[in-house]
Amino acid sequence: MDVGKDLNRPSVFEYVQHNLSSSLKIICCLSATVLFLSVAVSLIFLEGMLMTTLAANGIFYIFISGVLSFTVSQEKILVIRSMGLQIQTSYLLGQEKTNFIPQQKIVDIVINEAISMHKVSYYLAVLLKTEGEECHNFEVKPLFTNTMPPLTVLKEVRRGCQEVLLDKVS
Amino acid sequence: MKNGRGSNAPGSVPLKVFISRDLLNANSGHCFGRWMPDKNLAFILAIEESSAETDQDLIPFIYWENLYMQTEAKKASSDWKCSEIELIFVQHTFNGLPSCRYQNTIHNGLGEDIILIVFDEENVKGHKLTSQTMYNEGHTSEVNILSDLLRQSERREQRGVKWRGVHLTLAWLMFLVKWPLCTTLKIFLSGYSAVEQMLSTDWIQHLVSLPMLTSHLATKINILKGLTMQREDEDKNNEVDKLRVGNKLLILLVDLVLGCLVCYFIHKYHLQQILSHNLIKFLQSTSLQLQELLRWLMGAPAGLKLNSGYAHFLGHFFLYQSYLWIGYLYILYPIMDNIIWGMTISGCLGLTVLLAVASDILSLLTFHIYCFYVYAAKIFTLQLSALTSLSRLFRGRKWNVLRSRVDSCIYDIDQLAVGTLIFTVLLFLLPTSLLFYSVFTALQMVVLVIRGTIALVIHHLSTFPWYTAVKWLLRRPVLRDQLSFIKLRGNQDSVVCLVLQLQLMSLTRAVSLTREVYQKKPRAAILAGTH
Numbered sequence: 212m213d214v215g216k217d218l219n220r221p222s223v224f225e226y227v228q229h230n231l232s233s234s235l236k237i238i239c240c241l242s243a244t245v246l247f248l249s250v251a252v253s254l255i256f257l258e259g260m261l262m263t264t265l266a267a268n269g270i271f272y273i274f275i276s277g278v279l280s281f282t283v284s285q286e287k288i289l290v291i292r293s294m295g296l297q298i299q300t301s302y303l304l305g306q307e308k309t310n311f312i313p314q315q316k317i318v319d320i321v322i323n324e325a326i327s328m329h330k331v332s333y334y335l336a337v338l339l340k341t342e343g344e345e346c347h348n349f350e351v352k353p354l355f356t357n358t359m360p361p362l363t364v365l366k367e368v369r370r371g372c373q374e375v376l377l378d379k380v381s
Numbered sequence: 382m383k384n385g386r387g388s389n390a391p392g393s394v395p396l397k398v399f400i401s402r403d404l405l406n407a408n409s410g411h412c413f414g415r416w417m418p419d420k421n422l423a424f425i426l427a428i429e430e431s432s433a434e435t436d437q438d439l440i441p442f443i444y445w446e447n448l449y450m451q452t453e454a455k456k457a458s459s460d461w462k463c464s465e466i467e468l469i470f471v472q473h474t475f476n477g478l479p480s481c482r483y484q485n486t487i488h489n490g491l492g493e494d495i496i497l498i499v500f501d502e503e504n505v506k507g508h509k510l511t512s513q514t515m516y517n518e519g520h521t522s523e524v525n526i527l528s529d530l531l532r533q534s535e536r537r538e539q540r541g542v543k544w545r546g547v548h549l550t551l552a553w554l555m556f557l558v559k560w561p562l563c564t565t566l567k568i569f570l571s572g573y574s575a576v577e578q579m580l581s582t583d584w585i586q587h588l589v590s591l592p593m594l595t596s597h598l599a600t601k602i603n604i605l606k607g608l609t610m611q612r613e614d615e616d617k618n619n620e621v622d623k624l625r626v627g628n629k630l631l632i633l634l635v636d637l638v639l640g641c642l643v644c645y646f647i648h649k650y651h652l653q654q655i656l657s658h659n660l661i662k663f664l665q666s667t668s669l670q671l672q673e674l675l676r677w678l679m680g681a682p683a684g685l686k687l688n689s690g691y692a693h694f695l696g697h698f699f700l701y702q703s704y705l706w707i708g709y710l711y712i713l714y715p716i717m718d719n720i721i722w723g724m725t726i727s728g729c730l731g732l733t734v735l736l737a738v739a740s741d742i743l744s745l746l747t748f749h750i751y752c753f754y755v756y757a758a759k760i761f762t763l764q765l766s767a768l769t770s771l772s773r774l775f776r777g778r779k780w781n782v783l784r785s786r787v788d789s790c791i792y793d794i795d796q797l798a799v800g801t802l803i804f805t806v807l808l809f810l811l812p813t814s815l816l817f818y819s820v821f822t823a824l825q826m827v828v829l830v831i832r833g834t835i836a837l838v839i840h841h842l843s844t845f846p847w848y849t850a851v852k853w854l855l856r857r858p859v860l861r862d863q864l865s866f867i868k869l870r871g872n873q874d875s876v877v878c879l880v881l882q883l884q885l886m887s888l889t890r891a892v893s894l895t896r897e898v899y900q901k902k903p904r905a906a907i908l909a910g911t912h
Contacts, residue, residue: 221498221877222395222494222495222496222877223604223877223879225868225869289866289868291496291866291879292394292395292494292496293394293395293421294397294496294866297864297865297866299865309863309864309865309884310863311864311865311866312862
């Protein structure tokens, strides 16, 4: 009964990977202020030009918000012992997409390497059981596809996940 | 260990305690709910001060202690000090995260994993889709058990409510409305199926599937059939099936309402006369333009030097065709008003019927273009096949029909001479027929694109699940199926605390879950519309 008690393993593991988008945010804020100023200037000085400025600004805002709403701000995984793994993707304008994978479906969590163009990149992937098939065929679901953290981080995350989810201590 | 709850292997399955959000600041007391020792699950649905019997079962080993709400006097005389209680949740602050403490000291509070999962009753209660086995992709069984439990307790509460009389009268009213409708529908459908059985030969089926109107009416009748005749595997409590029934009804209704609206507007502003007038004008101008095009092709189109004799022959042939078509149109002009009027009236049967009739009228009016295309294609393919077979002559080969393969063959000198002559003639005539072929194929393509768009619109109008879409827009709990957890940050000694939420599924998933396709897939429908 007391075997393993001393390890005091966590039952929940959480990791958040932020996207390096602070520069983008700054650009957006700057452009917003510039637009605001332009509206103010057109209000004060150019009375006839107000409608055109407003229309131009509106188009620009729609464009910017379209870009922002598809930009990933952070990716988060939450691993709960005996429950499963949750992947949460948040976008810059605040929408969130969650995907929960129950434990029964998860076979393993691995680090894969992919060769793209002229570099080798590493990514974390969950191996999922495919339904009705023999267990030799796995579905590979890559994680952190938008933020692409470096290998050292991936190793840590993988260790944490496996400790919580699969009771492996490496 | 009287209750046998210590059977969990260390480190493998932690104890998961589900608790409602409202209970986080409840007074101290015993916990009631459901307790599953084999899965190490506990669902706390109520906290009562006394351990007496209530609707729910007592969870014997958990005690809830609220230090924030408790008075000093009560603190002294709390009655949890019985031997069964093993685990005590201690709430220190208002609505904060509790910490946990162990009564039996063997554990020392270390190593025993406990996850406290906070849920919102309203959020989880309406959750029904996942209890069907076929749709629970990303769910754990825990949530299903929880929603079942909540529904049971809700039923217990509602038992005393006196709405039964109203429900009964409503049911009677519904029955009175439904019964005659259903019987007439059933009689109509049985008659239809009898006729269908009589006419089930292949060529009649093909004839029915040719005009868009009849094939579309057949799909509509199929929808009606699906409404009245229950499938064998249909389950009354199956939420997806309920959604599907609603979808079928709303498809018919939306179609009808849209059709009536269009019909009303057309007749209010006398659009049908304008439409037929413009159509006649358009047809006259196109026939003139077509003749002009043919004359242009007979000369030197785009600076191409064609075989003038052959071009003239082909041009006159097609000109004759177009004269025929113009004559046909002159017969049509007086009754064009009536045709258009009939088309708009058919909108009362539904917008899709109107569109199908419009598509059929279009195909009737552009029949000559189809003919042009067929003739040009026939000539072109004939010429091409003749050229390929003659090209074997130069290689000393010929096509063996008996063995269906290319054999070597020794030709006579006059055979070679005649073959070369014919080959040269055909080769030099090829650009002219290629030009005619490409021009008429382009014309036919325009017509096909229009008819394909109409077919696509009809397909989407008659399969789009409106009911599901409305439910999705209203954010109904029925369509919640996406689990999400949020980890709460507490003090160092507080329990691991998660908030469970069920989120709405995406619209595309909802639509694809409840969409039903009758007979044809969209591509097949478009292709069928392009005969």
